[in-house]
Amino acid sequence: MSVQDSIKGFGVTFKQFLKSPETIDYPDQKTPVWPRFRGRHRLWLHDNGLEKCVGCSLCAAACPADCIRVVAEENTAENRVSAGERYAKIYEINMLRCIFCGYCEVACPFDAITLEAEYELSEPSRIAEIYDKDMLLAPSPKPVPIRTEPSGRQ
Amino acid sequence: MTDYAPVDLERGEQVEFDLNGRRVHAPPGTMLVDAAHANGVEIPIFCYEPRIGPPLGACRMCLVEVEGMRGLQTACSTPVSQDMVVHTKSDLAVDGQDGVLELILANHPLDCPVCDKGGECPLQDRTFRFGPGDSRFLEHKRHFPKPLDLSSLIALDRERCISCFRCVRFSQEVAEDGLLTFQERGGDSEITTFTGGAYEGRFTGNIVDICPVGALTSIPYRFVARPWDVTNTESVCGTCPVGCNVELTTREGRVQRVSGREDPNWIHEEGWLCDKCRYAFPAAWSPDRLTTPLIRDGGTTREVSIEEAVAAASVLLARENARPGIVVGPEATVEEGFLAQKIAAASGDAPIQQLGIPAATLAPIRALPPAELADLDGAPLIVEVGGDPANQQAIVELRIRKALRHGARLVMVGSRPHALTGLGEWHETAPGQIAETVGRLADDIKGTEGVIFVWDEQSLAQEPDAVPVLAELMAEVENAKQLELGAHINGAGLRALGLPADGVLEAAEAGDIGTLVCLLADPLSAPGASRWDAALGKTGPLVVIATHASELTDAANVVIPASMATEHEGTLVSMNGRAQRLRPGQEPPDGAAPGWQILVAIAHRLHTDVARSPSTILRTAVTERSALTGLSYKEMGRLGMRLRRPSPASANGAHAPREPAGEGLRLVTTRRIFGDGFAARSDALEHVRQPADVVISPAEASRLGLEDGDRARLVSEHGECVLPVRVSEAHQDGVAFAAVGVPGAGVERLLPADDGPVRVQLSRA
Incomplete structure (x- = not known):
């Protein structure tokens, strides 16, 4: 190994000193994801506060991992939950089973369910991995930045 | 359920015709839809329902092209004829079908996601397969407030109705209650009752099954499940002795719906069910359902585990001087009855009986050829003796109505007027006079061939003098068959095991019973309740295996909660001798167990060797009881099998008239x-x-x-x-x-x- 080679090598190293680092300071900082990233599910409300989901269970039918459980009930005048005749009394997704294929989103006739950017889905127990309707209706507790600029990597 | 009539392509006269360029055949007079279906070509239908009767041609969905006939023909109302040339897939026919579907959907709301029919909806399926794919209608669809309660069991969504008339025709032509009708015209047409009141009857649930859209839905099943959420189990209804084939729909571990099952050749109940069969299943969660095993000792009641309760029962049966007696109730399966017999035999040939009607005097009639329900269809003359099929064996009433529509003559002898008495020749008879009335009618009946005698078990047991008269008359009629109107759910099955209808009571009254076991039997709400009440005072400890709380379970020393017909496996024998399989649609509640499991556990504790699964229990029973010869779960298959040998009958009882004592x-x-x-x-x-x-x-x-x-x-x-x-x-x-x-x-x-x-x-x- 000649001196020349060493200079060449250190040259590469010095060049990298001038660039901003590729590593991300996780968990203080999160990797931004692409807009079409499929992460944690979210159930949506209409503008008037009613749930978009009518408990039709089509998502459960489409789900290849069989991770969605929907138990429907009828809306009454006193207790109107959704815009249709029925609503989902129970809406559960087993996140351990989910393969994030997004078929539920495709199947939904009311755009009630979407797959969002959040990917931090570890929980302290298996039972806690079954997300219920209240969890799914709430805005993402661990928001993730969405990537907009093109990637430098291949 | 297929909506097409069974077609026999093998036997009888056949005509040949061209179907989509293929030479096929079918019996003359067969409607084109059925002939095509039998030959593997599906023609879409909505209003056609051959079980209801002649076609109506209301929906126009089944349009096909028949060469030589102008325009398109409705295949549901066009019978096949020799050398007819039919195209179901030609451009003209497909255009016609597309057009009809577009019109049907013009007013049909696309609320499939909230509709209970979604996923098992003929309109969805056929639109998908035969429909045009889009609609040219931009206009508003009609709107009605929804849903409307047609009764406490059925919800009506008028927006979804496609005016196929199936429900109205069912009401008018099958159940013949005449309650349902259409009112208004055109786009305003809506189903309603003539009275404006609720649609209540004995068979109303069937209109939910036959509705080809989600206009009529079941209220107990409303929004409970979608077809892909459920598992369906083929079973038998355990609420009356007819033994209709049912399908149990299970979701979330519970039976949520009971519906009719396809009856391929219309031999049994044709897929119709009565509302009792359809809506009795919620009894599994009634407040008086037993879910906790109990042991009562002196004044204290302890809640125990089922194992402890079984152990306590076994101790009571095995102890010194136990002198057990076992009473088997009418809901017990063949397997349970057999295990009870085994336990009785192991306890020193203890007396055992069922809570049924003594069979001895009825043997001469039971020995005659039994009829299937389908035999009623073509019968020229039906003679009904005693009974009240409308309340006790409702499906028989429906089938007799069908026979009457086919031109049968109906002669009825009995003392209680019932739903059919206005439809035939009703010979009102004072109790005790059946023999005389039948004797008077004998000459009139004898002349006809193929008479079906429908006779009531209880009425003839009460009037033994009528049995030989009736049996002789049946013997004189050519090709006569008899259809028993049984009184008890599995009475025929328990009879086939050789279980008598007496013995334990007499022994109990004589003070010879130490431990009394009631297996799915409640003698305090069975005939003779007063005698049983008194006899229970003379017996020792009482072990009750039951599904629901009663006076008897309140008095019992050991209560073991058992499963209902929707919760266990077993075999039930219908009143006309058809053995059928019960399959569970749900687990029994915690604290309860299937009756056969309880009995197996008791038998093992008594050191009796019995099989440990329903199928093997049945196999042993078949080898040991000749009346069950040939029976197995495999042989029973989906629709059951007929017992080949008659049940053991003791010597024919005396056929002297029975005159009750006392006044009044x-x-x-x-x-x-x-x-x-x-x-x-x-x-x-x-x-x-x-x-x-x-x-x-x-x-x-x-x-x-x-x-x-x-x-x-x-x-x-x-x-x-x-x-x-x-x-x-x-x-x-x-x-x-x-x-x-x-x-x-x-x-x-x-x-x-x-x-x-x-x-x-x-x-x-």
């Missing part, structure tokens, strides 16, 4: 279709259930000084009870009519233990 009116009993057993405990049937009452004629009412609505005390030589009075012009003098099986009514206390004839005295209570 003769008591004639029946059941209430929604009033007994599981139906009485189902919250779904709450609004259609009728209360118990005693019915007397106006003449008797004035003689006794009673009026409609009064409360009367009924006293017989066996016991007494109090019932509200109903006065009816249709009922004969000299007889009081009451229903057994209604919880709390206590009519059973008036009756002798063999359900024999009895007289009652009425007075104002």
Whole structure:
């Protein structure tokens, strides 16, 4: 190994000193994801506060991992939950089973369910991995930045 | 369920015709839809329902092109003929079908996601397969407030109705209640009842099954499940002795729906069910369901585990001087009855009996060829003796109505007017006079070939003198068959095991029973309740294996909760000798277990070697009981099999007339279709259930000084009870009519233990 080679090598190293680092300071900082990233599910409300989901269970039918459980009930005048005749009394997704294929989103006739950017889905127990309707209706507790600029990597 | 009629391509005369360029054949007169279906070509239909009757051609969905006929033809109402050339997939035919679907969908709301029919909807399926794919209609669809309660069981969504008339035709032509109709015209057409009131009857649930869209849906099943969420189990209805084939729909570990099952050749119930069968299943969650095993010792009651309860029962059976007696109830399966016999045999040949009607005197009739329900269809003459099929074996009523539409003559002999009495020749007979009336009609009946005799087990057991008369008459008629109107759910199955209908009671009264075991039997609400009540005072510890709480379980020393018919495996034998498989649609509640498991556990503790699964138990039973020869789960398959050998019958009993002792009116009993057993405990049937009452004629009412609505005390030589009075012009003098099986009514206390004839005295209570 000649001196020349060493200079060449250190040259590469010095060049990298001038660039901003590729590593991300996780968990203080999160990797931004692409807009079409499929992460944690979210159930949506209409503008008037009613749930978009009518408990039709089509998502459960489409789900290849069989991770969605929907138990429907009828809306009454006193207790109107959704815009249709029925609503989902129970809406559960087993996140351990989910393969994030997004078929539920495709199947939904009311755009009630979407797959969002959040990917931090570890929980302290298996039972806690079954997300219920209240969890799914709430805005993402661990928001993730969405990537907009093109990637430098291949 | 397929909507096409069975077609026999093998036997009989056949005509050849061209179907989509293929040479096929079918019997002459077969409708094109059925002939095509039998030959593997599906023509879409909505209104066609061959079980209802002749086609109507209301929906126009089945348009096909028939060469030589102008325009398109409705295949549902066009019979095949020799050398006909039919195209179901030609451009013209497809264009016609597309157009009809576009029109049908013009007013159909696309609320499939909230519709209970979604996923099992013929309109969805056929639109997908035969529809145009889009619609040119931009106009607003019609709107109605929805849903409307057609009854406490059925919801009507008028927006979804496609005016196929199936439900209306069912009501008019099958159930013949004539309640449903269409009102208004065109786009405003809507289903309603003539009276404007609720659509209530014995068969209303069938309109939900036959509705090709989601216009009629079941209220107990409303929004409960989608077809992909459920598992379906083929089973048998365990609420009456007819034994209809049912499908149990299970979701979330619970049976949520009972629906009719396809009956391929229309041999049995044709897929129709009565509402009792359809809506009795919620009895599994009634508040009085037993879910905790109990041991009562002296004054204390302990809640225990089922193992402890079984152990306690076994100790009571095995202890010194136990002298056990076992009573088997009518709901017990063949397997359970057999295990009970094994336990009785292991306990020193202990007496064992079922709570049924003694079979000895009825043997001469039972020995004659039995009929399937389908035999009624083509019968020229049906002779009905005794009974009340409308309340006790409802599907038989439906089938007799069908036979009448096919031109059968109906002769009825009996003392209780029922739903069919207005439809045929009704020979009202005073109790005890059946023999005489049948004898009088004999010459008239003899001349006809292929008569079906429909006879009531209880009525003829009460009038043994009519048995030889009837048996002789049947023997004289060519190709006569008999259809028994059985009184008890699995009475025929328990009879095939050789279980007598007496023995334990007599032994108990003599003080010879130490430990009494009641297996799915409640002697305190069975005929002879008063005698049983007294006899229970002379027996030792009482072990009760039961599904629901009762007076008996309140008095029991050991209570073991058992499973219902929707919760266990087993075999039930229908009243006409068809053995069928029960399959569980749900688990029994925690704390309860299937009856056979409880009995196997007891048998093992008694060191008796018995098989450990229902199928092997049945296999042992078949080898040991000749009446069950050939029976196996495999042979029974989906639709059951007929028992090949008659049940063992002891020597023919004496056929002398039976005259009840005492004074007063003769008591004639029946059941209430929604009033007994599981139906009485189902919250779904709450609004259609009728209360118990005693019915007397106006003449008797004035003689006794009673009026409609009064409360009367009924006293017989066996016991007494109090019932509200109903006065009816249709009922004969000299007889009081009451229903057994209604919880709390206590009519059973008036009756002798063999359900024999009895007289009652009425007075104002």
